[in-house]
Amino acid sequence: MRTPGRKVRCRTMHAPAIEAKNLTKQYGESLAVNGISFVIETGSITGLLGGNGAGKTTTIGMIMGLVSPTAGRALVFGADMAREPYRVLHRINFESPYVDLPHRLTVRQNLNVFALLYGVADRRDRIERLARELELREFIDRPAGKLSAGQKTRVALAKALVNDPDLLVLDEPTASLDPDTADWIRGHLERYRERKNATILLASHNMGEVERLCDRVLMMKRGSIVDDGSPQQLLTRYGRQNLEEVFLDVARDRREPMPAKEAAK
Amino acid sequence: MNASALAFSPRRVGAMMLRHWYLLRSSWPRLFELIYWPAVQMFMWGFLQLGVARYPGALAATVSTFLAAFLLWDILFRGQIGYSMSFLEEMWSRNMPNLMISPLRATEFVLALVIMSMVRLSIGLVPVTMLAIVFFGFNLWALGIALAAFFANLLFTSWSVGMFCSGLVLRHGLGAESLAWSLMFFFLPLTCVYYPVSTLPEWIQPLAWALPPTAVFEGMRALLIEHVFRADLMLWALALNLVWLAAGATSFLWLLGAAKRSGSLLQIGE
Numbered sequence: 137m138r139t140p141g142r143k144v145r146c147r148t149m150h151a152p153a154i155e156a157k158n159l160t161k162q163y164g165e166s167l168a169v170n171g172i173s174f175v176i177e178t179g180s181i182t183g184l185l186g187g188n189g190a191g192k193t194t195t196i197g198m199i200m201g202l203v204s205p206t207a208g209r210a211l212v213f214g215a216d217m218a219r220e221p222y223r224v225l226h227r228i229n230f231e232s233p234y235v236d237l238p239h240r241l242t243v244r245q246n247l248n249v250f251a252l253l254y255g256v257a258d259r260r261d262r263i264e265r266l267a268r269e270l271e272l273r274e275f276i277d278r279p280a281g282k283l284s285a286g287q288k289t290r291v292a293l294a295k296a297l298v299n300d301p302d303l304l305v306l307d308e309p310t311a312s313l314d315p316d317t318a319d320w321i322r323g324h325l326e327r328y329r330e331r332k333n334a335t336i337l338l339a340s341h342n343m344g345e346v347e348r349l350c351d352r353v354l355m356m357k358r359g360s361i362v363d364d365g366s367p368q369q370l371l372t373r374y375g376r377q378n379l380e381e382v383f384l385d386v387a388r389d390r391r392e393p394m395p396a397k398e399a400a401k
Numbered sequence: 402m403n404a405s406a407l408a409f410s411p412r413r414v415g416a417m418m419l420r421h422w423y424l425l426r427s428s429w430p431r432l433f434e435l436i437y438w439p440a441v442q443m444f445m446w447g448f449l450q451l452g453v454a455r456y457p458g459a460l461a462a463t464v465s466t467f468l469a470a471f472l473l474w475d476i477l478f479r480g481q482i483g484y485s486m487s488f489l490e491e492m493w494s495r496n497m498p499n500l501m502i503s504p505l506r507a508t509e510f511v512l513a514l515v516i517m518s519m520v521r522l523s524i525g526l527v528p529v530t531m532l533a534i535v536f537f538g539f540n541l542w543a544l545g546i547a548l549a550a551f552f553a554n555l556l557f558t559s560w561s562v563g564m565f566c567s568g569l570v571l572r573h574g575l576g577a578e579s580l581a582w583s584l585m586f587f588f589l590p591l592t593c594v595y596y597p598v599s600t601l602p603e604w605i606q607p608l609a610w611a612l613p614p615t616a617v618f619e620g621m622r623a624l625l626i627e628h629v630f631r632a633d634l635m636l637w638a639l640a641l642n643l644v645w646l647a648a649g650a651t652s653f654l655w656l657l658g659a660a661k662r663s664g665s666l667l668q669i670g671e
Contacts, residue, residue, distance in 0.1 A: 163664060197667045200502045204661040218661075222408065225504045236495035238424065245423045252416030253503045279427070295499070 151214030153178045153303050153335035154199055158208035161194050161359075168194040170359035171208060176352075178302070181329055181336040183346040183367075185379075186356030187387045192339045195356070196305055199337065200230060212303060226254055231296035232307035233289070239281025243272055243291050246280055247298055254299035266294040270324065286317040293321065300332065307339045318342075322349055343379040353379070355386050362386055413505050417513030418520075421487050425524075435525035439475050443529050446471045447537040465539070466625045467595060472533070472541050473551055473621055474594045476526065477614055478585050480559030481566070483521035485581035487514050488567040492575055501666055507654060514567070515560050522556075547624050550635040551617050557642035558613045559585075561649030568656030574665055594618050613641040 154176040161169040169191040176182050184192045197203035198210045201221035209216050215223040237246045244263060251259040267273045270290045275283060280291060289309070296304060309325070310318035322345060329336055340346050346353060347367045355363040355370070363370060363386065367379055374382045384390065425431055446468045453464045491497045500510065533539045541548060566581040591605070592614040598606055609615045616638035623631045660666050 161664070168664075193667060194664060197664065202498060202501055202661065202666045203664045204658070222504060222506065225502060228502065230498070230502050232498070234495070235498045237499065238420065238490070238494040238496055240427045241420065241423045245420075249416050249420040249423070250499070250503065252419065253413055253500075253505055255410070255412060255504070 151211065152176060153180075153213060154337065155211040155214075156195070156199070156208070157211070159195065159198055159205055159210055160207040161191075161198060161203060162206045167359050169198070169205075172356075172359075172361045173208075174354060174361060174364065176335060176337065178335050179329070179333040180351045181325075181338060181349050183350035183353040184337060184339040184356060185341075185343075185346060185353055185383060187383075189358075190356040191359040192356055193307065196307055196337070196339055200228065200305060201225070226299060227302040228305065229254075229296040229299055229301040229303075230305045230307075231292045231309055233292075233309075233311045234307065235292075236288075237280045237291065237295060240279055242279055243276045243283075243294075246291070247294060250295050250298045256299055262298065266297060270294050270297075285312050286314065289313055289317070289321065293324070297328065302332070302334055304328070304334055304336045306336065308341065309338065310340070310342060310345060318345070325349060343383055347379050355383075357386060409506065409508060410504075413509045414513045414516070417505070417510065418516055421490070421513075421517045421520075424490060425521075432524065435479075435521055436528055439479065439525050439529040440532060442471060442475065443468075443533055444536070447533060447539070450537060450539075466622055468533070468537070468539050469541065469544075469621055469625055470594050470618060472526075472530065473555060473617065474589070475529075476522065476552060477555040477559050477588075479522050479525055480518050480556045481563045481585050482582070483518035483525075484514050484560055484563030485566050486521065487517040488563070489570065489575075489578060489581060492570060492578075497571075498666060507657060511564060511650065511653065514563065518560065518563065519556070544624065547620070547630050550632075551621060554613055554617050554635060554638040554642055557639075557646055561642070561645040562588075564649035564653040568653040571653075571660040572656040572663065572665060574668065588612060588614060591615070592618060597622060610637075611641065613638040613645060616641070 152175045154174075156172055156174050158171045158173055159169055160167075160171045172191075172195065184195065186192050194203055198205050199212060199217060201210075201217035204218050209218070211217070213224045213227060215221065217224075241249070244267075247263045247266065248259060251262055256262050263276075267276050270293060272287075272290060272294060275287055280288070283291065289312075293309065296306070304325075306325075310321050313321065325336060326349065328334060336349075338346070338349060350367060352364070352366055353370055354361050363373070365373065370379065370382050371377070374385050376382050376385065446464075450464045450468050491500060530541045533541060544551070562585060563581075566577075566584055569577045569580055591601075591609050592612050593601065593609055594614075598609050598615060598619060601609055616634040620631045620634040620638075623629045623634070
């Protein structure tokens with residue numbers, strides 16, 4: 137006999153990781169996100185690029201259910217995040233330098249609390265594994281507030297990976313990190329995606345990072361998606377050497393993408 | 402709200418309590434603060450009682466009811482502060498978005514805050530009531546079953562006010578934090594902590610009776626002065642509290658929804 141629960145599981149297993157359908161957010165007179173639509177397939181790393189105020193954070197907020205859309209829908213694994221977020225929240229996690237962990241709790245205590253919240257089986261083993269993989273052992277019993285920026289980022293990433301999420305949403309994961317630590321974090325994210333076939337949505341201002349990690353880039357400007365393609369496709373389309381130049385072209389309205397035929401040549 | 406939003410997990414409630422227990426354990430100033438104010442005020446009222454005990458008649462008896470009134474008021478105030486402080490810790494540490502994108506339900510979050518409010522209150526008030534016995538011979542625990550009724554009714558009110566204040570902070574950010582500290586004082590004159598309801602102008606008395614603590618403080622005076630336990634007043638307070646708790650929970654959920662609509666969960670701070 138088919139149960140409603142089984143039906144829901146089937147829907148969430150075969151649905152795309154993220155589907156935005158005419159997603160719109162208006163704050164008073166200001167249109168932060170203007171009816172964007174896109175689908176992100178499972179196992180991909182997608183970059184969300186755009187200048188300040190382009191609507192990236194609001195889009196991420198709607199995808200995670202922290203912001204209610206004015207119109208349209210954000211579906212994660214088939215669940216409408218404004219109506220039924222709890223169906224899938226255990227499969228998602230998030231990291232941002234603008235969000236913190238309780239400072240007085242040690243790294244281990246913080247990870248233990250979040251492992252409990254996410255219902256992680258074998259919490260101790262999971263925390264040990266994260267400590268090993270993210271090199272937290274040296275400071276795992278130190279208060280989270282007394283860590284360096286690089287250590288804090290690794291701890292925030294450990295928290296974001298504590299439930300082995302199928303969807304990882306990262307808002308500028310390497311902001312304020314030195315190049316060595318940032319490179320190390322990127323390497324870890326690549327390995328995690330390969331091991332888990334996880335989907336990663338990444339908002340970043342670091343074009344090198346996006347070029348290295350992302351299979352696909354969504355370029356946002358004034359609340360709309362103005363371009364969409366792989367980093368290589370975007371470079372070809374704009375006739376540029378790197379994504380930073382593409383970003384500047386889009387941000388400053390300097391150049392329209394070349395016609396498809398010309399770009400193909 | 403769908404069924405999955407109402408699914409309840411004691412494990413997640415335990416996780417939140419553990420988080421606050423870790424915090425209290427690691428910070429002696431936080432623990433000290435829980436005892437400090439109740440102790441200071443208890444000594445102030447206690448010495449006042451000793452001072453007026455030299456005078457015969459009603460004055461001495463009145464002041465001894467003041468000490469009981471103060472201790473009960475402190476249950477109401479500390480209950481709400483205990484709730485709000487645990488909530489504010491999440492705001493101050495910028496941890497709220499982490500919790501909001503976790504599987505933690507609003508009901509579980511509220512229940513954890515309620516339990517932590519009782520833990521904080523117990524840490525603060527149990528030693529202070531013991532000191533009141535040692536220094537002034539005033540045994541609040543001797544009120545027995547009446548104390549349980551007073552205690553429960555005052556805590557129910559404190560949680561409903563705590564839920565409302567937390568919702569305001571979610572919606573309006575830490576700029577609304579001062580309400581968490583001051584809103585309860587709005588009730589101080591109206592709930593007739595230190596004087597009978599009949600003292601108030603007649604036109605304001607119906608408003609006072611609509612506040613659950615008013616019945617508790619009237620009940621306390623009936624017990625200490627007339628030696629009568631007014632079960633009718635406790636039932637009235639309980640009935641009002643059910644309405645207040647429902648209103649507190651509804652306002653919290655509504656303000657959480659409003660915070661999502663306004664995007665304020667992404668803008669942590671003032």
